[in-house]
Amino acid sequence: MSDNETRARRDFLKLGGLGLAVGAAAAATLDAQKAAAQSAPTSQLRTVLNRGKLIVGTGSTNAPWHFENDKGELTGMDIAVARILAAGLFGAGRDAKEDLSKIEFVKQDPASRIPNITAGKVDIVIQFMTVSPARAQLVAFSRPYYVxxxxxxxxxxxxxxxxxxxxxxxxxxxxxxxxxxxxxxxxxxxxxxxxxxxxxxxxxxxxxxxxxxxxxxxxxxxxxxxxxxxxxxxxxxxxxxxxxxLYSAAMRQGDPDWLQWVNTCLNVAMHGHQTEIYDAAFEEFFAAKPPRRVPGFPTI
Amino acid sequence: MIQFLINTLPFLWQGLLVTLAVSGLVVASSLVSGVLFGVGLVYGRWWIAWPIRVYSDILRGTPLIVLIFLIIYGLPLVGIDFGNYASAVIALAAFKTAHVAEIARGAIQSIHFGQTDAGKAIGLTFRQRLQYVIMPQAVRRFLPPWINAVADAVKGSALVSLAGIVDLTLATQQVIGRTYDPLPMYLLAAAMYFAINYSLSMASRRLESRFAYVRE
CATH class of the missing domain: 3.40.190.10 (Periplasmic binding protein-like II)
Known part of the structure; x- marks a missing residue:
């Protein structure tokens, strides 16, 4: 069997796998782990799911974004966004402790935000990062989570x-x-x-x-x-x-699956049916309430 | 105010321990490698002395922060990643080694060559000459600048905070980040650094007087 044939057969099998996946998703029986296997094999989404832990680059010296509370626990709006992602990835979300146990925080100086992404030391940076066209040449930004x-x-x-x-x-x-x-x-x-x-x-x-x-x-x-x-x-x-x-999370470029997943998760947490973590954090850290979400025409 | 400072002490204490651990590792490893390099510089053949000379000149001519970032971000590009803590300690130790090597070289070379000749004349081997003649005298000249270098290492260890390692400096900044009240925290951190370095210089004075005379 020639290489081409092998590849064609593999591609056919992949297509078949995809069909199966779609079917399974429709039946709502597929868990995220299996779906990730259908994403590009090199996607960070798959790496994170296999690892069972999200590695987040953030700081620890700026309230209300990322800081240690009186008990020495990392908290803040950036930490809440990391929690939203962990809840989305690993299906937790009811308990802050459980979500946070799925996150490994890499404390970093703001100057290390882009280097730590490009060096692959973190899956994502959530550290009050201002979106700019110049920075967007170096990293992939998520949708904004705060203005x-x-x-x-x-x-x-x-x-x-x-x-x-x-x-x-x-x-x-x-x-x-x-x-x-x-x-x-x-x-x-x-x-x-x-x-x-x-x-x-x-x-x-x-x-x-x-x-x-x-x-x-x-x-x-x-x-x-x-x-x-x-x-x-x-x-x-x-x-x-x-x-x-605009404040956004930042990831490595060239990984559309990972970026798309993060955006989807944030959309749901800010505009969809799972806004509890975002709203609670918004109120706790900014002393304000996000505007009421109105059903009907999507405003996002 | 006093209550506030007392409340922050547990946080700073953790940072202080990290600062002490980093400084201790750096000082111990740079002492061993630095003295070896110093001996190599003075007595080594060209193929030993030259690489040490090049190493020492490059390292001493590089800003420490550049060296730290080079090891943290440069090495992963070629597939070597020690992790941030080890990388920062390696960078600090490599930097300090170059300084200690020069201090050791200076201390050894300051001993008159007549001492070596005298050692040779009574038939001492190279090791014996070092052990019984040169080193006991060189140690006295080595200690004062070395203690300076140690105090410098403690202060230089504050740079590991840039690598996200929560030492005394970063622990201080974390408290400031929560309270937005910088001045008392900076004073407290300064007092802690001073306490470490002052005890070091006290210890150095004792060591110097201990080595100031030759035991029979």
Whole structure:
């Protein structure tokens, strides 16, 4: 038998297998493990299912995204998204502990997000990663799971509390912000006349507000939500949110099955019938509720 | 405030243990390999001395962080992956080895060659000359710069936090990431690093005085 014939027979068998799989899925008796065997043999989806564990690259130093709680457990919105994937992969989902036991977290610096994907050290990176066309040349992004923005954190002891008061203060208002090439413009889009104070970390920008050296900290919207929820008598949200950026999970390029599966799982968790984990995390970490899902025309 | 600091201590304690473990591994392995390399540099034939010279010059001329990332991300490209913890320790140890080798070389070469000649004159073999004549004297000159290098290794171990290893530095950042209150945490971490390094320099002073005279 020539090689070609062998291959043709194998392809025929594969086709047959696919037919069987479709039939079985229709009968709803096929488990994910078997279906994965039908995906491309090199897909990460198959590797993850065979391993029985999802390896997630993330950080541990940024609340409310990925941080250790008072008990030393990793938690946050990114961790919740990892849990959504683990529940989808291994059919758990009722119990957070059970889901998390199926995840191996690789703690990494934000600078290691792309290298750890390309070096194959992680299956997926879920670490408040901003989608950009430049990064999308290097990694495959999932659908966004949050739209980050910029907000102005003010102090309940401060002179100016709302966005209007800050605007009216004009040049007298001081805004602290994380040092960046376009930090001046970033502040100016929210407070056109305010004095800008650039600091080396977001934590120090907040520290400046605490110590009264600035009137507003120009920081991530999610951080404002988190701080106001935790310290309602200390911090205020000035009420003005602007500048959007998309947060997505990132994977290795060239693996459509894996990417498609992650997207499907996130769609179901954000818009479908399994929104419990996402909604609970959204409320816990951002002190807000996702909009009500309306049946009928798909909005996703 | 005090209560807050006490609450964070268990987290920092775990990090401190990792810092001590990493530093201990690096110091011990670099001491052994560094002294061997140093002896090779001074006494080795060209085919021993030259590769060590090249190794030492390249390693000392490379930023430590580049070396760490090279081992963590470069080696997996050719199919070698030690894992992040081992990679970081190997990088730190390789870097420190080059420094210790130079300290050992300097210490040995600072002993006047008349000592070697005298050893030869009374018929001591190479090993005996090293063991009884050169090394006991060289050790005194080796210790002070070596203790400096050890303190440097402890501080340099903070770089493993960039590889996601939760040492004292990353443990500190984790607490800051939760509380958004950096200053007390940095002070606490600084105090811990100081405690390690100050005890090291105390130990070094004792060692130096212990080796300052030749026992009969």
């Amino acid at each position: 980050e923005g910029v907000a102005l954190l003010t102090s309940s002891k401060g002179k100016y509390k709302t966005h209007k008061e800050l605007i009216d203060a004009g040049k007298n208002a001081k805004a602290s912000v994380l040092q960046n090439v376009d930090a001046d413009q970033l502040v100016a889009r929210g407070l056109p006349q305010a004095q800008v104070m650039q600091l080396d970390t977001q934590a120090n920008a907040i520290q400046a507000l605490d110590s009264g050296r600035s009137d507003a900290a120009v920081i991530d919207l999610s951080t404002v939500g988190w701080l106001v929820k935790r310290n309602p008598d200390k911090y205020l949200d000035s009420g003005f949110h602007y500048d959007t950026q």
